[in-house]
Amino acid sequence: MHSLVEENYLKALFALSKDKGSVSVNDLSKHLDIKMPTVTNMMKKMAFKNLVHYQSYKPLKLTKKGKKEAALIIRKHRLTEMYLVEKMGFGWEEVHNIAEQIEHIKSPKLFAKMEELLDYPKFDPHGTPIPDINGEMEWKAFSKLSECKPGERVKMAAVINTSDEFLKFLNRREIHLGLKIRIESVEPFDNTMVVKYKNHSGETISHTVCERLLVEKF
Amino acid sequence: MHSLVEENYLKALFALSKDKGSVSVNDLSKHLDIKMPTVTNMMKKMAFKNLVHYQSYKPLKLTKKGKKEAALIIRKHRLTEMYLVEKMGFGWEEVHNIAEQIEHIKSPKLFAKMEELLDYPKFDPHGTPIPDINGEMEWKAFSKLSECKPGERVKMAAVINTSDEFLKFLNRREIHLGLKIRIESVEPFDNTMVVKYKNHSGETISHTVCERLLVEKF
DNA sequence: GTATAAAGTTAGTCTTAACTAACATATTAG
DNA sequence: CTAATATGTTAGTTAAGACTAACTTTATAC
Ligand SMILES: [Mn+2]
Ligand SMILES: [Mn+2]
Ligand SMILES: [Mn+2]
Ligand SMILES: [Mn+2]
Numbered sequence: 276m277h278s279l280v281e282e283n284y285l286k287a288l289f290a291l292s293k294d295k296g297s298v299s300v301n302d303l304s305k306h307l308d309i310k311m312p313t314v315t316n317m318m319k320k321m322a323f324k325n326l327v328h329y330q331s332y333k334p335l336k337l338t339k340k341g342k343k344e345a346a347l348i349i350r351k352h353r354l355t356e357m358y359l360v361e362k363m364g365f366g367w368e369e370v371h372n373i374a375e376q377i378e379h380i381k382s383p384k385l386f387a388k389m390e391e392l393l394d395y396p397k398f399d400p401h402g403t404p405i406p407d408i409n410g411e412m413e414w415k416a417f418s419k420l421s422e423c424k425p426g427e428r429v430k431m432a433a434v435i436n437t438s439d440e441f442l443k444f445l446n447r448r449e450i451h452l453g454l455k456i457r458i459e460s461v462e463p464f465d466n467t468m469v470v471k472y473k474n475h476s477g478e479t480i481s482h483t484v485c486e487r488l489l490v491e492k493f
Numbered sequence: 494m495h496s497l498v499e500e501n502y503l504k505a506l507f508a509l510s511k512d513k514g515s516v517s518v519n520d521l522s523k524h525l526d527i528k529m530p531t532v533t534n535m536m537k538k539m540a541f542k543n544l545v546h547y548q549s550y551k552p553l554k555l556t557k558k559g560k561k562e563a564a565l566i567i568r569k570h571r572l573t574e575m576y577l578v579e580k581m582g583f584g585w586e587e588v589h590n591i592a593e594q595i596e597h598i599k600s601p602k603l604f605a606k607m608e609e610l611l612d613y614p615k616f617d618p619h620g621t622p623i624p625d626i627n628g629e630m631e632w633k634a635f636s637k638l639s640e641c642k643p644g645e646r647v648k649m650a651a652v653i654n655t656s657d658e659f660l661k662f663l664n665r666r667e668i669h670l671g672l673k674i675r676i677e678s679v680e681p682f683d684n685t686m687v688v689k690y691k692n693h694s695g696e697t698i699s700h701t702v703c704e705r706l707l708v709e710k711f
Numbered sequence: 712g713t714a715t716a717a718a719g720t721t722a723g724t725c726t727t728a729a730c731t732a733a734c735a736t737a738t739t740a741g
Numbered sequence: 742c743t744a745a746t747a748t749g750t751t752a753g754t755t756a757a758g759a760c761t762a763a764c765t766t767t768a769t770a771c
Contacts, residue, residue: 280727311750313728320727331736376600380595381594384587385577388581498758527759538757
């Protein structure tokens with residue numbers, strides 16, 4: 276089994292390689308707030324364990340094994356977040372730091388039980404998919420709210436930014452996953468949207484925010 | 494805050510000093526399965542942090558601070574065990590190892606929520622008291638089943654041994670906390686008890702087992 | 712009361728995971 | 742195409758927490 280430290284490297288590698296498929300030592304170093312020489316060292320150790328492909332001066336790539344192990348930690352993280360929100364009554368802005376710790380608990384039974392009690396959820400409280408027990412996860416093709424047109428009706432599916440402040444901002448506006456939103460108009464100037472949802476009418480949402488909300492059209 | 498390692502030393506010190514009030518380096522070493530020199534070293538570090546009174550060649554004693562911190566970890570352990578049993582459906586024989594890990598989670602909110610959802614429980618699933626938020630805990634004066642007399646009616650209040658095997662043994666006999674037991678007779682030879690409970694009549698319980706069951710008379 | 716055994720300490724080593732300083736390679740800019 | 746900058750590596754150090762070997766103190770046995 277891997278140390279808590281290795282697990283956090285795995286998660287970081289996984290998160291950062293989302294787009295390019297590979298990560299620079301520099302990016303990883305910044306993301307983890309750990310100096311580059313330490314990262315280089317750890318990459319060599321993890322290469323020896325067959326978790327990452329490492330060649331001097333080349334970008335880092337998770338191996339198949341590394342990718343799976345990372346996904347399984349993320350699975351524990353997201354199941355935990357979902358459990359905390361759905362079964363314990365936490366707000367979606369409160370759960371990340373707790374999950375950051377609980378994801379390292381070694382107990383297949385605990386997470387199997389969470390999953391069962393949640394009735395095999397596919398998404399976490401932020402709308403992000405939960406990997407299955409084999410580390411596989413499906414990304415549904417959601418659209419950014421910012422790309423929607425006036426007149427469209429959409430349903431809140433996921434948030435891109437999961438910072439405390441952003442989630443609390445959404446709480447104050449009563450915006451949550453599953454919420455049905457109708458786009459009334461879009462300011463041509465700054466792309467601010469005027470929307471309607473629940474008992475909020477003519478509410479404006481800045482482009483910055485719209486860029487961070489994923490919706491499903493229906 | 495203390496490291497996971499220090500927390501486990503605190504817990505061990507607390508558990509071992511139950512009776513005498515102090516612990517030998519040797520006992521602590523055996524209990525933690527850590528060699529004596531390592532323990533001596535750690536005791537010096539913890540003395541510096543004012544968690545333990547340490548003098549060369551003298552028995553170890555937790556300070557007031559150390560005792561409180563230990564109790565607060567034990568509080569997290571027992572709240573977790575209770576939560577796992579009551580809210581997640583685990584058996585009382587399954588929860589110790591999970592709690593051993595979760596007790597180290599740094600999140601006052603998580604444990605406050607558990608406590609609230611459990612409606613401020615006073616005992617864990619093994620009948621052991623849960624320290625309050627100030628680290629205080631009350632031991633109710635239960636009797637050993639082995640000390641009870643024929644004809645008495647008692648209620649299962651706690652188990653002294655919490656090993657997997659013992660708890661599974663009790664499961665097979667359908668013996669659980671809260672169970673009402675009537676003592677029919679006691680074999681004068683080996684002190685085996687013949688008892689009656691629920692739909693079990695004339696069931697025998699060995700002295701060894703009776704010594705490990707705490708009951709409340711009523 | 713000394714001899715032996717048990718318990719405790721000291722000194723030195725190891726591993727993990729961090730750091731800084733110095734050097735090497737790659738990238739970018741002019 | 743070279744110079745400057747950014748990125749990456751090597752070497753050496755540190756702290757936490759473990760170990761063994763050797764020594765010291767305390768307890769127990771005769
Ligand atoms: Mn999260
Ligand atoms: Mn983590
Ligand atoms: Mn326990
Ligand atoms: Mn523990």
